[in-house]
Amino acid sequence: MAETIISLEGVTKRFGTFEALKKVDLTVALGERMVICGPSGSGKSTLIRCINRLEEHDEGRIVVDGRELDQDTRNVAAIRREVGMVFQQFNLFPHLTVLDNLTLAPMRARGMSRKDAEEVARLYLDRVHIPEQADKYPAQLSGGQQQRVAIARSLCMRPRIMLFDEPTSALDPEMISEVLDVMVELAREGMTMIVVTHEMGFAREVADTMVFMDGGEIVEKATPAEFFVQPKSERTSLFLSRILAH
Amino acid sequence: MAQVLLAGLLLAGCSGGNYTWGWYVVSPLNPQGQGNIAFLLSGMWQTISVSLLAITVSIPLGLLVALPGFGRNRVGQGFNRAYVEFIRSIPILPLMLWVYYGLPVLTGINFDPFTAGVITLVISDSAFEAEIFRGGLQSIERGQHEAADSLGLSALDKLRFVILPQAIRRILPPLGNQFIYVLKMSSLLSVIGVFELTKKANELVVTLYRPLEVYSFLILEYFLLVVVISLFVRRLERRMGADQRQRGR
Numbered sequence: 170m171a172e173t174i175i176s177l178e179g180v181t182k183r184f185g186t187f188e189a190l191k192k193v194d195l196t197v198a199l200g201e202r203m204v205i206c207g208p209s210g211s212g213k214s215t216l217i218r219c220i221n222r223l224e225e226h227d228e229g230r231i232v233v234d235g236r237e238l239d240q241d242t243r244n245v246a247a248i249r250r251e252v253g254m255v256f257q258q259f260n261l262f263p264h265l266t267v268l269d270n271l272t273l274a275p276m277r278a279r280g281m282s283r284k285d286a287e288e289v290a291r292l293y294l295d296r297v298h299i300p301e302q303a304d305k306y307p308a309q310l311s312g313g314q315q316q317r318v319a320i321a322r323s324l325c326m327r328p329r330i331m332l333f334d335e336p337t338s339a340l341d342p343e344m345i346s347e348v349l350d351v352m353v354e355l356a357r358e359g360m361t362m363i364v365v366t367h368e369m370g371f372a373r374e375v376a377d378t379m380v381f382m383d384g385g386e387i388v389e390k391a392t393p394a395e396f397f398v399q400p401k402s403e404r405t406s407l408f409l410s411r412i413l414a415h
Numbered sequence: 416m417a418q419v420l421l422a423g424l425l426l427a428g429c430s431g432g433n434y435t436w437g438w439y440v441v442s443p444l445n446p447q448g449q450g451n452i453a454f455l456l457s458g459m460w461q462t463i464s465v466s467l468l469a470i471t472v473s474i475p476l477g478l479l480v481a482l483p484g485f486g487r488n489r490v491g492q493g494f495n496r497a498y499v500e501f502i503r504s505i506p507i508l509p510l511m512l513w514v515y516y517g518l519p520v521l522t523g524i525n526f527d528p529f530t531a532g533v534i535t536l537v538i539s540d541s542a543f544e545a546e547i548f549r550g551g552l553q554s555i556e557r558g559q560h561e562a563a564d565s566l567g568l569s570a571l572d573k574l575r576f577v578i579l580p581q582a583i584r585r586i587l588p589p590l591g592n593q594f595i596y597v598l599k600m601s602s603l604l605s606v607i608g609v610f611e612l613t614k615k616a617n618e619l620v621v622t623l624y625r626p627l628e629v630y631s632f633l634i635l636e637y638f639l640l641v642v643v644i645s646l647f648v649r650r651l652e653r654r655m656g657a658d659q660r661q662r663g664r
Contacts, residue, residue: 214588221565222559222564223564240577246567247485248563249566250567251566252560252565253565253566254562256558256562258558260556260558260561260562262559262581263581264562264576264580264584273566273568273577274567274568277568277569277572277576278566278567278569319562322566323566326567
């Protein structure tokens with residue numbers, strides 16, 4: 170197996186008295202494509218949000234790209250530069266043009282010149298198939314286009330890892346495939362990806378590893394072949410039967 | 416409502432019966448009126464400079480007071496709440512008397528009336544502006560913070576490039592309101608002898624004994640200044656929110 174790039178050991182996260190994650194162990198290898206699914210409230214979003222410190226875990230250890238997430242804010246900043254994240258609600262900066270959305274972080278957090286940052290930005294806009302939208306504002310784009318801009322914005326930081334938190338859940342059905350296509354291309358290029366999604370077609374196509382979570386625990390972790398054909402856990406097969414039924 | 420209107424009419428009626436208006440004292444059509452108007456308007460610059468100074472210094476101060484309220488530091492949060500709650504409980508006039516007459520006793524430094532007035536307005540305003548900033552900054556969706564954080568922007572860059580530019584658009588109308596408030600409160604500086612509009616009017620009233628006409632003129636002066644501010648703020652709003660594109664087609 171390739172080198173480990175993310176490792177979680179006994180990670181617990183509480184919101185008040187509610188335990189969102191219960192002693193979760195997980196390792197992700199460099200280049201691995203992992204899809205996490207599970208019922209709502211199972212802790213899957215919380216899990217990936219702990220990896221870039223949008224949530225602070227209460228117990229356990231998280232090591233990303235050789236750095237441990239601890240109270241040292243420099244470690245947190247360094248990890249965030251290496252870990253891109255795509256949100257369900259896109260979260261583009263509405264007051265900035267598409268191009269400025271893409272160049273802001275490379276210029277401020279990577280110290281790139283405007284010229285270089287714009288060059289990178291145009292490259293990635295091309296990669297997500299919307300080079301012509303550079304000078305528009307987010308509100309002028311469709312949901313699918315906005316999400317592709319958000320993916321490009323993360324890629325402009327040249328991250329080693331990409332996290333996707335239900336990237337197609339807020340999209341109209343006809344726009345889902347344009348976003349998934351971009352994600353499939355990204356997976357083909359060897360990006361390390363952790364994707365929280367219920368798009369099982371996408372999971373079958375690109376995932377190396379399927380993870381099923383329920384009640385703050387990892388119930389099952391398997392290759393797609395095993396996962397979809399003969400899940401070990403009853404909870405997994407129940408969940409799968411529900412979301413694959415239609 | 417109707418009764419109030421009726422009472423007002425009655426009042427106007429009985430005074431109108433035996434009062435001879437003396438608008439000539441502030442009429443631009445005769446030499447005496449021209450002289451009086453020039454005298455009254457000569458306070459304009461002081462009113463404007465006091466207000467402009469107070470608002471320009473108090474806005475950054477207000478932001479500085481507001482920011483610790485968002486941090487994780489308990490001391491910072493405590494400072495923010497204590498400052499806002501305490502300062503905004505002090506009426507401006509007592510605060511000004513304290514700064515002008517009281518503070519020199521403590522510090523040994525005497526302020527001229529103008530400086531004491533500006534300091535007073537800055538202190539008082541900053542508390543209100545801190546609250547305006549708090550409201551504006553809090554209104555920015557959590558997703559904006561998360562996107563900026565996940566991209567590795569520092570807290571300062573996030574504030575400067577992502578949060579503040581969006582908050583400013585929402586803050587502008589209440590800040591304009593505050594500017595108008597400052598302008599009006601600058602009239603209190605007449606008490607410690609700043610020669611702004613109200614002080615000038617007071618002096619003229621003492622020599623002419625025409626309070627109705629002179630104070631009416633004074634009110635008109637403030638009205639005109641406020642109209643100018645309103646127009647300015649509207650323009651600023653249009654320019655900043657100008658890009659309708661940002662809100663969709």
